[in-house]
Amino acid sequence: MPRSTAPSRIPVLPLSLALAVLLLLSLAGGVGLGAAGVGWTETLRFLWAGLTGGTVRAQDAALYTIVWEIRLPRVLLGAVVGAGLAAVGVAVQAMVRNALADPFVLGISSGAAVGANAVILLGAFAGLGVWALSVSAFASALAAMALVYAVARSPQGLTPLRLILTGTALAYGFEAVTTVMVFGAARGEAARSAMMWLLGSLGGATWAQVPLATVTVVAGWTWLRWRAEALNALAMGDETAAALGAGPVRLRREVFVVTAAVTGTVVAVSGAIGFVGLMVPHVVRMLVGADHRRVLAVAPLAGAVLLVWADVLSRLLFAPAELPVGVITSAVGVPVFLLLMRRGVYAFGGR
Amino acid sequence: MRLDIEDVTIEAAGSRLVEHIDLTVGSGAFVGLVGPNGSGKSTLLRSLYRALRPAGGVVRLDGDDLHAMDARAAARALAALPQESFAEFDFTVAEVVAMGRLPHRGRTAASDREICTRSMERTGVTHLADRGFPSLSGGEKQRVLIARALAQQPRVLVLDEPTNHLDVAHQLAVLSLVRGSGLTVLAALHDLNLAAAHCDVLYVLDSGRIVASGPPQDVLEPPLLAKVFGVRAHTVRHPETDTVQLLFDLLPPTT
Numbered sequence: 139m140p141r142s143t144a145p146s147r148i149p150v151l152p153l154s155l156a157l158a159v160l161l162l163l164s165l166a167g168g169v170g171l172g173a174a175g176v177g178w179t180e181t182l183r184f185l186w187a188g189l190t191g192g193t194v195r196a197q198d199a200a201l202y203t204i205v206w207e208i209r210l211p212r213v214l215l216g217a218v219v220g221a222g223l224a225a226v227g228v229a230v231q232a233m234v235r236n237a238l239a240d241p242f243v244l245g246i247s248s249g250a251a252v253g254a255n256a257v258i259l260l261g262a263f264a265g266l267g268v269w270a271l272s273v274s275a276f277a278s279a280l281a282a283m284a285l286v287y288a289v290a291r292s293p294q295g296l297t298p299l300r301l302i303l304t305g306t307a308l309a310y311g312f313e314a315v316t317t318v319m320v321f322g323a324a325r326g327e328a329a330r331s332a333m334m335w336l337l338g339s340l341g342g343a344t345w346a347q348v349p350l351a352t353v354t355v356v357a358g359w360t361w362l363r364w365r366a367e368a369l370n371a372l373a374m375g376d377e378t379a380a381a382l383g384a385g386p387v388r389l390r391r392e393v394f395v396v397t398a399a400v401t402g403t404v405v406a407v408s409g410a411i412g413f414v415g416l417m418v419p420h421v422v423r424m425l426v427g428a429d430h431r432r433v434l435a436v437a438p439l440a441g442a443v444l445l446v447w448a449d450v451l452s453r454l455l456f457a458p459a460e461l462p463v464g465v466i467t468s469a470v471g472v473p474v475f476l477l478l479m480r481r482g483v484y485a486f487g488g489r
Numbered sequence: 490m491r492l493d494i495e496d497v498t499i500e501a502a503g504s505r506l507v508e509h510i511d512l513t514v515g516s517g518a519f520v521g522l523v524g525p526n527g528s529g530k531s532t533l534l535r536s537l538y539r540a541l542r543p544a545g546g547v548v549r550l551d552g553d554d555l556h557a558m559d560a561r562a563a564a565r566a567l568a569a570l571p572q573e574s575f576a577e578f579d580f581t582v583a584e585v586v587a588m589g590r591l592p593h594r595g596r597t598a599a600s601d602r603e604i605c606t607r608s609m610e611r612t613g614v615t616h617l618a619d620r621g622f623p624s625l626s627g628g629e630k631q632r633v634l635i636a637r638a639l640a641q642q643p644r645v646l647v648l649d650e651p652t653n654h655l656d657v658a659h660q661l662a663v664l665s666l667v668r669g670s671g672l673t674v675l676a677a678l679h680d681l682n683l684a685a686a687h688c689d690v691l692y693v694l695d696s697g698r699i700v701a702s703g704p705p706q707d708v709l710e711p712p713l714l715a716k717v718f719g720v721r722a723h724t725v726r727h728p729e730t731d732t733v734q735l736l737f738d739l740l741p742p743t744t
Contacts (some may be wrong), residue, residue: 235577293502367591372580374588377571380540382641383564383592428578 148425155175155438161217164446168213169205171450173457174210176201185210212343215351216449216463217442219340221405224422224441226397227415228433229362232369233393234298240403240416243347244305244394247410248312249282250275250402253317254409259323260291272347272406278404282312287394295387296394297376338411340449347407357437358400365389366430373430379485392448411464413471414441414448420475490551490566490644490673491516492537497546500534506532507697510546514645514690519667519674521684521705524694525718530649530677531572537647537675538569550564550645566591568643570634572650576623582609582633583618589640608704612666628659648676652683659668681735687707693717696742706733715740 143432178196184205194202196331220352226241234243241247253274256262261268290296290304320332334341360368368389371379379386418441426432448466455461505617507529514520522530533539537548539560539702546556550566558566568589586609590601608617612632617625622633631651638646646667652660660680664687667674678684685705686690693701693708695717701708714722720737727734 232578235575237577299664367588369589369592370580370584371574371588375571375573375575377535377538377540377569377573378588380535380572381538381564381569381647382557382588383539385560385562386540425577427584428580429584454533 144244147427150426152315152434153426154435154439157436159442161439161443162444164443165213165217168216168450169209172204172209172453174201174204174486176205181205182378189263195241199241207345211345211348212340212449213446214444215343216340218351218355219404219408219411220418220441220443220445221438222351222400222441223411224357224418224437225355225359225362225434226400226404227441228419228422228430229369229393229397230415230435231419232373232430233390233397234302235373235375236298236302237420238416240412241397241404242309242410242412242415243302244283244398244401245286245307245312246279246282246305246311246398246401247405248277248309249285249315251336251404251410252282252312252319253278254335254406255307255319258332258335259319259328269346271342274403275406279398279405281448282308283395283402284396287476296390297386300328301394334462335409338409338467339452339460339462340408340463341460343407351403351407354400354403355438358396359434361429362393363434365393366434369393369430369434373428409462409464411467413464413467414445417475418444491549492567492645492673492675493547493549493552494533494537495549496533496545497533497534497536497543497548499529499541500544501532501541505544505697508696509539510694510699512692512699513673514673514675516673517578517671518689519676519687521688521691522675522677522694523597523679523681523691530694532697534647534675536650538567538571540571559721561592561594564641564642564643565574567645567647568638568651569647570631570638570655571617574630578715579623581618582614582620582622582625585620585622585633586614586636586640589717592641604642605636605640606632608636609633612636613640627654627657628663628715631655631659631663632666634662639670643672645673645675646670650677650679652678652680661678661702681709681714685735686732691729709733 144378169185170176180201184194184202186192188206217293223241230238230243231239254271257270257274263274286304286308289308290300292300320329323329368384370383371382372386372389376386377436379389419439422433422437422440448470449463451466452461452463492514497510498508499507510533524530534543536543539556542556555563573709581605583605586605589608590605595661600649609618614629614632617629617633622630625633644744648667649662651667655663662684664683688705691702691705691708692699693713700717701713711722714720719740721740723736724733
């Protein structure tokens with residue numbers, strides 16, 4: 139028997155504010171911590187100089203570059219990616235009506251991996267220079283999205299089961315292509331960076347990636363937050379959604395396109411960072427309940443904080459070498475998740 | 490509000506699920522739709538709450554074409570209890586009822602809350618407000634879903650097997666709750682005695698077509714029940730209320 143969940147829910151506004159403050163502190167922490175020891179006062183001074191266009195002494199130029207050109211864009215991108223994965227995770231779970239789905243269940247990340255590895259391993263799109271990786275990853279994510287959409291479509295529109303099955307099946311296909319490329323590549327270092335990309339890493343972050351990723355994630359999140367009530371209806375069932383005037387067929391199509399675009403963008407800049415998009419929605423639901431208006435207000439902030447710290451760990455644990463951040467999110471996420479599940483507060487899908 | 494189904498035909502994957510249905514529910518009337526499994530009851534109801542679009546014919550609400558209306562405007566006029574039941578997400582009862590306000594978005598949160606509170610009072614689920622919907626019993630769930638439908642402030646209510654999985658007391662409670670709502674109601678029902686006791690008019694659906702309609706005592710005649718349901722029916726009078734009750738046996742093999 140499912141236990142009654144007389145939920146002790148945390149009010150959203152204080153929680154969001156607390157997370158926002160925590161995020162700001164995490165951003166500062168993420169910039170201040172790293173393999174190259176830069177003191178906190180110096181870090182803050184460099185940040186201040188960067189923000190206000192101030193001057194830095196010549197002998198500090200190297201450290202300033204580390205803080206402003208390497209760490210800050212990386213930390214910001216980490217926050218944006220974490221927020222995007224968390225928001226998309228919430229929406230995908232509602233869209234396929236399955237609490238175990240994550241942003242990658244639609245096969246989009248595996249598709250993006252094909253494009254990214256074509257660049258890493260085969261040197262494709264060399265003409266695009268530093269943009270080759272992101273552009274190729276995003277283009278193949280879109281191609282994967284179109285393919286999944288075309289295959290999953292039925293006279294009833296995109297049904298949840300067809301979406302999951304199609305996404306999963308095509309993901310295997312994309313992964314096979316990637317594996318063939320990795321095995322075919324002669325260069326060991328290339329295989330290593332392909333691996334890094336498959337597990338997700340923020341190591342390649344540059345300022346150039348930040349604005350586009352930020353705009354996409356914020357726009358996607360805004361849209362999802364705006365449709366949060368309709369997502370509630372969709373989560374209850376297509377017939378319920380229809381009866382409530384939410385137009386489930388069209389809504390699912392829109393959610394698919396929005397989540398695919400955000401996933402494609404996020405994966406293009408950071409690879410497939412696992413677990414954030416699965417775990418954050420769950421943890422947030424445990425804290426604030428299932429109502430998507432509340433979940434979508436909190437989840438992106440939680441995802442951002444989580445990924446910023448996961449990235450800090452990935453840089454520090456084996457410094458100067460780096461772990462793929464996806465390893466950290468899994469290593470931290472799995473036990474936390476099991477612990478929360480065992481506490482039994484959360485009726486897992488009512489069963 | 491009056492509901493008119495005019496010559497409605499619904500197709501799926503090339504086959505006709507229901508054909509040329511004409512059905513009228515007068516304002517404030519409680520009309521029952523009965524028929525064997527697979528006769529097309531749910532299909533017809535789905536087209537009313539716009540989960541399906543008819544291939545032919547028109548559904549009218551007070552004369553207006555339902556499928557030409559804006560989806561939210563339609564949901565403000567007509568609420569439904571579909572049969573589906575997903576429990577993947579742990580919404581509370583209060584949250585489920587609040588979903589009924591979705592088609593009314595743009596009003597103030599305070600009036601929304603008050604309407605939801607009143608809907609829950611009417612169906613007697615106020616004490617369940619903070620419970621997780623998936624953890625409720627079948628009867629509680631059904632009452633919560635009726636509260637959600639009432640929160641839509643509709644004028645027509647469409648119910649697909651509202652008494653499914655409910656014990657006798659809950660079956661009666663749910664139907665009198667609906668009856669007492671004063672709304673125009675069209676309900677698909679399995680239990681013919683329940684249908685006879687609660688409905689003003691019954692329509693009998695068989696293989697996608699209406700084969701009989703009228704007041705329950707006129708419609709539920711043994712020859713028709715034999716033909717449509719394949720059962721032998723006896724009518725007896727209820728010793729206290731004097732209403733007609735049906736008793737059933739399987740028809741003897743014909744060959």
